[in-house]
Amino acid sequence: MTTNEMPPVATPRVAAGALFFDAEGRVLLVRPSYKDHWDIPGGYVEPGESPRTACIREIAEELSLTVEVGRMLIVDWAPTATEGDKLLFVFDAGSLSTRQEQAIRFADGELTEWRYVRPQDLEGYSPARLARRIQTAISARNGAPAAYAEHGHQR
Template structure:
């Protein structure tokens, strides 16, 4: 029998999941929230008892109106506590979006005002730093099919035996 009091005393962490979706020209899909500045990858907060992948799928369905093809985990980025906000683990899943799917996007008007496809190098001009810092490592991870681990956007190297 697990010690429920012990488990209840353990720290809780916040998490978010996002989809890095590329079209056939290699452009990145970004969405514009109505409640904060900047452009973001489709995604959002991982709810209680929800897996990161389930959160990504749910958020894509809510924000885009469909579930895109996801090919796997591209990146995990641990963000340190900042400005009174707790640390967060962000899971970025890579995938693809077709022209037909782009045309079928149905944004929830109360949450998102627009969407755009942009060249990866243009993302830092539109997205906040905590989003754009993941772009290059995540794109490389998608190309090599090897997920990367970041801390505050800095890739962590691991020694190999």
């Protein structure tokens, strides 16, 4: 088979995000200035960059925090009509100390605020598929295996 005969292959956008928790088990959400809903800290992976490295970079850029992230909790196949094919990785970022919370700064202007949200309240802050993705990631953090999902539905 020659190059011209090769079938098309997917070229999804890849993004990575982090789940931070407080002592009460609430999830840290951020409010992007360019979206009409809340999200988790994170963003797109750059060419040649791993999802884990992108997650750490995005946390530094968005929250002005230098942190390590733990294990991958979920990878979600989540194409959209406007952005095409997408693969979304979510990593466990543990808990922030009071000092880290006080150090949060929105240096790049992408975010306008942050807050902790109870898992059962996520759908009031984000689209249903993001809430499902976060819920599945929380299950993995609480002892279930890392998950593969499609539109937030575990498969």
